[in-house]
Amino acid sequence: xxxxxxxYEALDHAHGGEGQWAFGTGFDEPLAGVDTTVPDGVxxxxxxxxxxxxxxxxxxxxxxxxxxxxxxxxxEEEVAIxxxxxxxxxxxxxxxxxxxxxxxxxxxxxxxxxxxxDEDALAYFRDPDEFRCTALVSAPNGDFAQTxxxxxxxxxxxLAVFARLRESGDPVLSAIAAKGVNELAYHRDHAGRxxxxxxxxxxxxxxRAQAGVDAVWPLLAEVFSPTGLEQxxxxxxxxxxxxxDEVRGVLTQVLERATLTVPPWPGDATxxxxxxxxxxxxxxxxxxLQALAREHPAATW
Amino acid sequence: MSSELTSxxxxxxxxxxxxxxxxxxxxATRRDWPLYEVFVxxxxxxxxxxxxxxxxxxxxxxxxAARDLYTRRNEGVSIWVVRAADITASSPDEKDPxxxxxxxxxxxxxxFYEIPENVPHM
Numbered sequence: 001x002x003x004x005x006x007x008y009e010a011l012d013h014a015h016g017g018e019g020q021w022a023f024g025t026g027f028d029e030p031l032a033g034v035d036t037t038v039p040d041g042v043x044x045x046x047x048x049x050x051x052x053x054x055x056x057x058x059x060x061x062x063x064x065x066x067x068x069x070x071x072x073x074x075x076e077e078e079v080a081i082x083x084x085x086x087x088x089x090x091x092x093x094x095x096x097x098x099x100x101x102x103x104x105x106x107x108x109x110x111x112x113x114x115x116x117x118d119e120d121a122l123a124y125f126r127d128p129d130e131f132r133c134t135a136l137v138s139a140p141n142g143d144f145a146q147t148x149x150x151x152x153x154x155x156x157x158x159l160a161v162f163a164r165l166r167e168s169g170d171p172v173l174s175a176i177a178a179k180g181v182n183e184l185a186y187h188r189d190h191a192g193r194x195x196x197x198x199x200x201x202x203x204x205x206x207x208r209a210q211a212g213v214d215a216v217w218p219l220l221a222e223v224f225s226p227t228g229l230e231q232x233x234x235x236x237x238x239x240x241x242x243x244x245d246e247v248r249g250v251l252t253q254v255l256e257r258a259t260l261t262v263p264p265w266p267g268d269a270t271x272x273x274x275x276x277x278x279x280x281x282x283x284x285x286x287x288x289l290q291a292l293a294r295e296h297p298a299a300t301w
Numbered sequence: 302m303s304s305e306l307t308s309x310x311x312x313x314x315x316x317x318x319x320x321x322x323x324x325x326x327x328x329a330t331r332r333d334w335p336l337y338e339v340f341v342x343x344x345x346x347x348x349x350x351x352x353x354x355x356x357x358x359x360x361x362x363x364x365x366a367a368r369d370l371y372t373r374r375n376e377g378v379s380i381w382v383v384r385a386a387d388i389t390a391s392s393p394d395e396k397d398p399x400x401x402x403x404x405x406x407x408x409x410x411x412x413f414y415e416i417p418e419n420v421p422h423m
Contacts, residue, residue, distance in 0.1 A: 074334065076355050076366040083369050193362065 048104025
């Protein structure tokens with residue numbers, strides 16, 4: 001019998017047969033065919049940094065969610081969480097590629113070899129202090145109830161931002177947002193459905209859901225605080241303080257229907273995560289994400 | 302699920318038949334999530350097709366679980382979920398009396414008629 005081409009060989013042949021970088025995200029460029037010109041009057045470095053903020057939120061939350069793989073309570077839920085994480089990874093890929101397309105790469109470009117795409121260089125070769133995600137997404141998962149609470153909060157915030165980002169003056173950001181709102185609506189609804197059942201469920205599920213809410217709520221302190229960058233990018237970026245009321249409204253509605261107590265809203269705090277100041281939990285998370293790629297940066301398959 | 306239940310016609314679907322017990326043994330169910338059968342209609346399809354099954358806590362979660370499990374590759378535009386216990390299936394032991402008599406009645410096939418050209422879907 002002649003040797004039948006395996007799926008991997010077929011993919012390799014279809015893309016030039018030179019070997020793909022072992023830790024890469026895909027075989028095609030995420031922004032292929034897209035006009036990546038920076039709009040007039042916009043500082044590319046600032047645009048790129050804003051893309052890192054949104055992209056890192058998605059990348060880190062995806063990584064947190066995938067910690068449930070092989071450990072989810074039911075098989076169906078494992079696939080659902082995996083799907084949410086994959087959607088977020090796709091958003092991260094587009095946003096990090098946009099940051100790379102405007103030249104915002106920091107130290108990562110020098111650590112990654114030439115053949116590694118920008119978005120992969122940014123994901124694997126940046127140090128924690130170069131990440132621009134909020135404490136909301138880098139916080140540990142906790143139990144299933146707490147995970148769903150955090151997913152509800154994070155996706156409600158992100159959906160509100162993306163809904164407004166569709167009007168962005170940067171056509172690439174506006175397109176990414178238009179694609180993302182459908183995904184985020186589903187994520188928010190998935191988490192909301194779970195929270196309704198856990199909150200308005202048994203005594204044990206209610207206790208855990210309330211504990212999850214109490215643990216996640218303080219993380220809202222940084223989420224609506226602008227850094228000044230969003231305001232300088234008028235018409236391009238979304239000022240996070242502009243979504244505060246809408247997000248609070250949605251979260252209150254869900255929690256009340258779930259018979260959960262809404263904790264007092266935290267006051268606005270300095271958005272440390274957006275400025276690169278993170279706790280040790282992010283370094284741990286990035287350690288497991290990046291370790292293999294950093295050890296074998298030139299590996300191909 | 303109890304091993305006395307046969308699954309012809311769908312996983313966990315309850316067959317009719319005199320000697321097949323309908324109630325599962327009390328200790329058999331490990332979880333409280335009932336089994337659902339999933340039917341998906343594709344973009345170019347006219348009917349829903351059975352694609353598999355899943356466990357879910359209730360009907361609404363079942364539809365969304367089906368979206369996550371069975372439409373990952375853009376397979377469909379419509380999902381139906383039905384509790385497996387609500388499906389009545391024919392018993393494999395009754396296969397002969399149920400289906401054999403229709404094998405030799407050629408007059409039931411419309412092969413003696415010519416279908417007019419402007420009649421669709423025939």
